[in-house]
Amino acid sequence: MAEPLQQGEIDALSADADRFLAELDEEAYLHFAGLKETYDLGPIYERHERLTELDTALALGASVEGDRRRRELWKFACEGYLGNFVSEEAERVAELEATLTTTVDGEEIPFRMLRPRLMNEEDRDVRERIEAARGDLTEEHLNSLELQAAEVVQRETRRLGAADYADLYRSFGFPLDDLADQCRGLLADTEGLWEEAGDRFFRSRVGLGLDEIARWDVGRAWRGAEWDDAFPPDRMLPALEVTLADLGIDLYGQQNVELDLDERPSKDPRAFCSPIEVPERIVLVMKPQGGPADWRTLFHEAGHTEHFAHTSASLSPEERRLGDNAVTEGWAMLLEHLTIDPVWLERRLDFSRPYEFAAEGATELLWVVRRYCAKLLYELEFHTAEDITALRPRYVELLTEATKVEPAPADYLGDIDDAFYASQYLRAWALEAQLRAYLRERFGNAWFTRREAGSLLRELWAEGQKPTADELLYEVSGEKLELAAVGDRIRESLAAV
Numbered sequence: 001m002a003e004p005l006q007q008g009e010i011d012a013l014s015a016d017a018d019r020f021l022a023e024l025d026e027e028a029y030l031h032f033a034g035l036k037e038t039y040d041l042g043p044i045y046e047r048h049e050r051l052t053e054l055d056t057a058l059a060l061g062a063s064v065e066g067d068r069r070r071r072e073l074w075k076f077a078c079e080g081y082l083g084n085f086v087s088e089e090a091e092r093v094a095e096l097e098a099t100l101t102t103t104v105d106g107e108e109i110p111f112r113m114l115r116p117r118l119m120n121e122e123d124r125d126v127r128e129r130i131e132a133a134r135g136d137l138t139e140e141h142l143n144s145l146e147l148q149a150a151e152v153v154q155r156e157t158r159r160l161g162a163a164d165y166a167d168l169y170r171s172f173g174f175p176l177d178d179l180a181d182q183c184r185g186l187l188a189d190t191e192g193l194w195e196e197a198g199d200r201f202f203r204s205r206v207g208l209g210l211d212e213i214a215r216w217d218v219g220r221a222w223r224g225a226e227w228d229d230a231f232p233p234d235r236m237l238p239a240l241e242v243t244l245a246d247l248g249i250d251l252y253g254q255q256n257v258e259l260d261l262d263e264r265p266s267k268d269p270r271a272f273c274s275p276i277e278v279p280e281r282i283v284l285v286m287k288p289q290g291g292p293a294d295w296r297t298l299f300h301e302a303g304h305t306e307h308f309a310h311t312s313a314s315l316s317p318e319e320r321r322l323g324d325n326a327v328t329e330g331w332a333m334l335l336e337h338l339t340i341d342p343v344w345l346e347r348r349l350d351f352s353r354p355y356e357f358a359a360e361g362a363t364e365l366l367w368v369v370r371r372y373c374a375k376l377l378y379e380l381e382f383h384t385a386e387d388i389t390a391l392r393p394r395y396v397e398l399l400t401e402a403t404k405v406e407p408a409p410a411d412y413l414g415d416i417d418d419a420f421y422a423s424q425y426l427r428a429w430a431l432e433a434q435l436r437a438y439l440r441e442r443f444g445n446a447w448f449t450r451r452e453a454g455s456l457l458r459e460l461w462a463e464g465q466k467p468t469a470d471e472l473l474y475e476v477s478g479e480k481l482e483l484a485a486v487g488d489r490i491r492e493s494l495a496a497v
């Protein structure tokens with residue numbers, strides 16, 4: 001049994017954690033923005049060795065005594081300990097993803113462009129070949145590294161004193177079992193809804209019913225190319241700017257927000273946010289492509305950006321940078337889902353058929369939420385499995401049941417989110433659905449045009465991640481966080497057409 005630490009030692013570790021995260025976020029920014037080819041996590045882990053040592057994690061664990069900040073720091077040290085063991089594999093995976101290419105019909109495609117390429121390919125047979133090439137690359141180059149990392153994590157988790165990875169996260173306060181029950185409930189309650197709405201959605205987007213659609217068609221449907229004219233690339237930033245201005249935020253005037261819009265060959269085409277210093281330096285990286293999916297991603301990342309940029313500097317590092325990520329994801333979803341809100345579409349984009357588009361957006365949300373419900377149920381099995389490779393058919397089974405589309409078996413390792421992040425997304429969707437319902441009730445359906453709504457958001461953003469998603473929602477509306485709220489939100493959008 002480890003000895004508890006003195007307060008002074010805990011404070012020093014907390015300050016070090018703040019630097020550790022800043023360096024990781026900056027490295028991720030440089031690599032994924034295409035400013036640096038390699039992704040060098042090793043030297044960062046070396047500089048913060050103490051936070052990744054087993055003794056530190058065990059001593060912090062012995063010091064928690066019901067204190068939330070200490071528990072967050074303990075969680076961070078455990079993740080540092082596990083991350084340190086697999087940083088080589090993670091670096092290698094990122095390097096391969098950045099450098100691997102494959103040739104389909106004589107065209108050389110970089111690995112990271114395969115998914116975007118799938119979304120943009122009109123020919124179904126070509127899509128099938130691109131997806132097959134993606135599966136082969138994953139199987140051939142990435143899966144052995146992923147498997148090795150998963151086995152190391154499983155082994156080392158036991159040294160942290162937990163029976164398995166799920167058990168470790170339960171001790172960090174993750175409500176995994178309650179959430180898994182809610183997932184089973186949502187999957188059962190929305191089964192018929194998905195079969196009907198999903199079928200209609202795929203027919204209208206790619207001319208294929210739910211019984212004919214294959215995984216290589218899903219990205220194409222998701223892409224929503226027929227709506228491109230309504231979502232041009234050059235209007236993305238102006239629309240974001242005006243939306244934030246209505247809420248009382250001057251995007252270009254924010255000294256602590258950097259917009260990285262430069263073209264670079266190896267820049268990740270997906271927008272992302274790097275909270276390098278919270279709240280002093282938040283970078284929003286994007287490469288505007290246009291189209292509904294690209295708009296959604298930008299608004300999502302802008303939600304993270306504004307949340308971190310408004311976080312109060314007086315909070316502790318644990319409250320600014322650690323804590324419940326369902327909170328920051330909830331804020332990201334709140335802005336993201338404006339782009340599928342019929343009232344926002346009408347006001348901001350003089351959009352024709354906004355209710356039709358909103359219903360399609362709600363159907364996509366239903367797909368993602370059902371997929372994540374299945375992912376959480378899968379991950380709970382994955383992390384307790386004796387032999388991880390035996391889980392491959394189970395991955396296919398659970399995901400197919402939820403989405404009615406068979407996933408690539410090769411993804412059974414790569415489609416796992418570290419740190420039960422799937423559970424954070426699920427709780428974030430619930431938070432978004434319930435916050436939005438509250439905002440509409442209090443400020444009207446055009447709540448996002450009301451300065452008072454903006455004031456409330458800024459006040460809540462200032463709390464950083466000090467409250468959990470459950471506490472935040474209770475503080476605002478007095479409600480309990482419930483996944484079923486997502487189902488209600490989707491039904492409402494679908495009923496409006």
Ligand SMILES: [Zn+2]
Binds near residue numbers: 304328329
């Ligand atoms: Zn996010």
